[in-house]
Amino acid sequence: MGGTEHLTVERVGATLVLTLNRPEARNALSLPMLVGLHDGWTEADRDDEIRSVVLTGAGGAFCSGMDLKALAADGGMAGQRYRERLTADPDLHWKAMLRHHRPRKPVIAAVEGPCVAGGTEILQGTDIRVAGESAVFGLFEVRRGLFPIGGSTVRLARQIPRTHALEMLLTGRPYTAAEAERIGLVGHVVPDGTALDRALEIAALVNANGPLAVEAVKASVYETAELTEAEGLKSELERGWPVFATADAKEGAKAFGEKRPPVYRRA
Structure with missing residues (x-):
């Protein structure tokens, strides 16, 4: 089974569990993480024994977006040895973030802690979403003078009411899990530490179907x-x-x- 130093892969029955695994950086995106995600989606598509995918994060965080500190420091990200993969497929990072790829199996997000910037952008590529009570969402790019280029200006207003989408995009403010549920960004809010359990329960229901x-x-x-x-x-x-x-x-x-x-x- 695949995976990288920043992305772990596990099988739970017929569900493939992909875990963003860089907790010391609140699972900020890195090249090893993006390559691992890309390969995880590919495995799920190719393996007919896999009926669903759960995407989650390690260490009480989902994903805090791009590693801005690393980008500012050296113009790159950790895991430069994966550069060859990006050179071979310049679209790999967009596929990894579900911008240019839609897995054919249902994808269920299990969110704990921060799910902001690139994390909220990846979230929009998932199908069913569960969040712990303390989860935080938001598109912070405009606060840094940046653009949420992972698909949010296109997708978000198609997934939640436009007024809420524009407020999230233009203010760059954080949203609580309760607020995210109220506006329709997530479907379930559960006690902290149980998002993965609920996501696996939903996956099991999906897996039992044709x-x-x-x-x-x-x-x-x-x-x-x-x-x-x-x-x-x-x-x-x-x-x-x-x-x-x-x-x-x-x-x-x-x-x-x-x-x-x-x-x-x-x-």
């Missing part, structure tokens, strides 16, 4: 997001009808009739 159906539903939601209703309904049929012809669909109906858990084989 994988072909789950992946088709996720794809349809994103494919139709910016279409007209008529266009979206047409696209939905194109995605949805083939699912009914699968062996998994037949197994789901059979298991229901026999009052037993279904055994899906991705077929």
Whole structure:
């Protein structure tokens, strides 16, 4: 299984758990972390035994964004030996941050502590979000004279009401977990230290479902997001009808009739 010094990878049943692992820097983004994330998303896409992904952070933090201190000090980031990977794929960091890549498996974020700047930008690429009570969110870039170029000026207003998106983007102020839940940025707020547990519980519910159906539903939601209703309904049929012809669909109906858990084989 992959991973780097700043990104750990673990399997929990059919869930791949990716942990940002640089707690001494509140999991600020680094080259080893970005390479590890990229490889984790790739593994999840390629391995059919993986049904879902949980993204979390070590040491009571999710991600505090780019390592501004390192950038200011030497114009680079820790882990320069990974430069060859970036040279080979100049888009690698955007894929890692889910700006230019959408995993086909559901991605569940388990947030504790700071999830700010680049952390909030990565969060917008996840599908389901759980936060500990003390989690903090925000896009601080404008406070540093920077631009949130990880996708937030495009995605955020499509995920939460525009007035809240613009306030977050233009003020650069922090948001509590309760406020993030109220505006719809996260779906669950749980006691501190239990976000990962809740995320794994949600992942287990996802994993119990037909994988072909789950992946088709996720794809349809994103494919139709910016279409007209008529266009979206047409696209939905194109995605949805083939699912009914699968062996998994037949197994789901059979298991229901026999009052037993279904055994899906991705077929």
